[in-house]
Amino acid sequence: MASPVKPAVSVRGLHKAFGARTVLDGIDLEVEPGEFVALLGRSGCGKSTLLRILAGLDREVGGEVEVPGTVSIAFQQPRLLPWRKVWRNISLGLHKPDGRAVALKALEEVRLTDHADAWPLTLSGGEAQRVSLARALVREPDLLLLDEPFGALDALTRLAMHHLVEDLWTRHKPAVLLVTHDVDEALLLADRILVLDEGRVVATHHVGLPRPRRRASVVEQRTRVLADLGVDVEEAA
Ligand SMILES: Nc1ncnc2c1ncn2[C@@H]1O[C@H](COP(=O)(O)OP(=O)(O)O)[C@@H](O)[C@H]1O
Ligand SMILES: [Mg+2]
Numbered sequence: 001m002a003s004p005v006k007p008a009v010s011v012r013g014l015h016k017a018f019g020a021r022t023v024l025d026g027i028d029l030e031v032e033p034g035e036f037v038a039l040l041g042r043s044g045c046g047k048s049t050l051l052r053i054l055a056g057l058d059r060e061v062g063g064e065v066e067v068p069g070t071v072s073i074a075f076q077q078p079r080l081l082p083w084r085k086v087w088r089n090i091s092l093g094l095h096k097p098d099g100r101a102v103a104l105k106a107l108e109e110v111r112l113t114d115h116a117d118a119w120p121l122t123l124s125g126g127e128a129q130r131v132s133l134a135r136a137l138v139r140e141p142d143l144l145l146l147d148e149p150f151g152a153l154d155a156l157t158r159l160a161m162h163h164l165v166e167d168l169w170t171r172h173k174p175a176v177l178l179v180t181h182d183v184d185e186a187l188l189l190a191d192r193i194l195v196l197d198e199g200r201v202v203a204t205h206h207v208g209l210p211r212p213r214r215r216a217s218v219v220e221q222r223t224r225v226l227a228d229l230g231v232d233v234e235e236a237a
Contacts, residue, residue, distance in 0.1 A: 005032075005033055006033075006066075006068050007030045007031060007032055007033070007066075008031045008032065008033050008034075008035070008067070008068075008069060008142055008174075009029060009030060009031035009054060009067055009143060009175065009177070010029075010030050010064070010066040010067075011027055011028060011029040011030070011054075011063065011064065011065050011066070012028055012063055012064040013026050013027075013028065013062070013063035013064065014026070014027040014028075014029075014050075014053065014061060014062070014063040014064070014065060015027075015061065016046070016049055016050075016053065016058075016060075016061050016062070016199075022199055023046040023049050023199055024046045024049060024050060024053075024061075024199045025198065025199030025200055026063070026199070026200060027050065027063070027199070027200065027201060028201070029194070029201065031143070031175045031177060032175065033142065033175055034173040034174070034175055035175050035176075035191050035192065036169060036175075036176045036178070036189060036190045036191045036192075037175075037176065037177050037178070037190055037191065037192045037193075037194060038177075038178045038179075038180055038185070038186035038189060038190035038192070038193045038194070039178065039179045039180070039193075039194050039196060040180065040181070040183065040186055040193060040194070040196070040225070040229060041195055041196035041197055041229075042197065042229075043181075045197055045198070045199070046196060046199055047147070047179045048147055048179065050196070051145045051147050051177065051179060053065060054067055054071065054143070054145060054177065055071050055073045055145055057073075067143060068142075069141070069142025069143055070139055070140060070141045070142050070143070071141055071142070071143045071144075071145065072135075072136035072137070072139045072141035072143075072144050072145065072174075073136065073145040073146075073147065074129075074132045074133055074135075074136045074144075074145070074146050074147070074149050075132070075147050075148075075149070076147060076148040076149060076151045076152055077152070078120075078128040078129050078131060078132035079132065080120035080123075080128060080131060080132065080135075081120070082119065082120050082121050084120075085116070085117050085118065085119060086103075086107070086112070086115050086116055086117065086118050086119075086120060086123070086131055087099075087100055087103040087104065087107065087117065088103070089120060089135060090102075090103035090106055090107065090131065090134050090135045090138055091103040091138070092135075094138065094139070100116075102138055103134075103138065106134035106135070106137055106138040107131075107134055109134065109137065109168060109171075110130040110133055110134045110137075110164060111130070111164075112127060112130050112131065112134070115127060115131075124157075125152060125153050125154075125157065126153055126154075126157035126160065126161065129149060129150065129152075129153060129161065130161075130164065132149070133149070133164070133165070133168065137172065140172070141174050142174055142175060143174060143175045143176075143177070144169075144174040144175070144176045144177075145176075145177050146165075146176065146177070146178040146179065147179045148179050148180060148181065149161070149165075149178075150162075150180070150182075150185070151180075151181065158182075158185075162185060162188055162189060165178075165189065166188075166189060166211070166212065176189075176190075178190065183222055183225050183226060183229070184215060184218060184222065186225070187207060187209075187213070187218035187221055187222060187225065188213045188215070188218060190207055191207055191208075192204060192205065192206055192207065193207060193225060195225070195228045195229060202228065203225075203228035205221065205224065205225055205228075207221065209221075
């Protein structure tokens with residue numbers, strides 16, 4: 001009999017404090033292989049802290065954290081090395097003999113092949129973020145962590161990025177944990193939305209809408225998610 005597939009993320013009773021300040025206070029979280037989960041919550045509620053822990057960048061924690069597969073993380077700022085050409089930013093640390101070919105293939109996926117030999121400082125914000133995505137994908141992650149990757153982009157570029165991420169996810173099917181402030185972004189992309197507050201998961205929404213999704217189709221669920229974030233839509237209108 002085949003053994004059951006391990007979750008991409010398995011967290012039990014995760015606790016994290018900085019000095020006397022508790023930031024994560026008993027988080028339980030499972031993410032299935034290939035599942036797309038969005039994480040919403042106020043600024044400072046511990047979203048980035050959770051992602052850093054899942055990426056193995058912070059191991060001083062209480063509780064159990066299991067992330068069995070390969071992990072890649074992309075941040076709000078693309079964090080490219082300005083003294084390396086685009087393709088070298090992608091192949092950096094891969095230690096593969098055909099680094100350029102691998103980088104070019106990843107650039108093709110984010111539709112940036114023609115920028116392979118460009119310097120990072122010559123890229124637009126959206127292009128730099130696409131390089132950052134290519135760099136994350138080239139490691140063929142089982143778990144892709146995205147920490148507000150579109151937060152600094154204009155609305156139109158954001159929209160294009162949503163399509164790109166959905167497309168990449170459909171083709172590679174990593175588990176994804178996406179941190180965002182944008183409820184529509186979460187509803188358009190995720191299978192499941194978690195709301196984090198005071199160091200705990202206070203609400204879970206299963207989105208369950210057919211894909212590809214359009215803005216109009218998420219309106220109804222938006223009201224309920226906003227309510228969990230403490231926003232009364234009727235009142236705000
Ligand atoms: N290295 C650190 N040292 C001390 N406090 C930190 C550190 N990193 C984050 N914090 C604090 O932990 C809380 C959660 O931060 P963070 O996870 O970055 O929030 P979010 O990503 O949800 O905005 C904040 O109050 C922040 O100031
Ligand atoms: Mg953050």
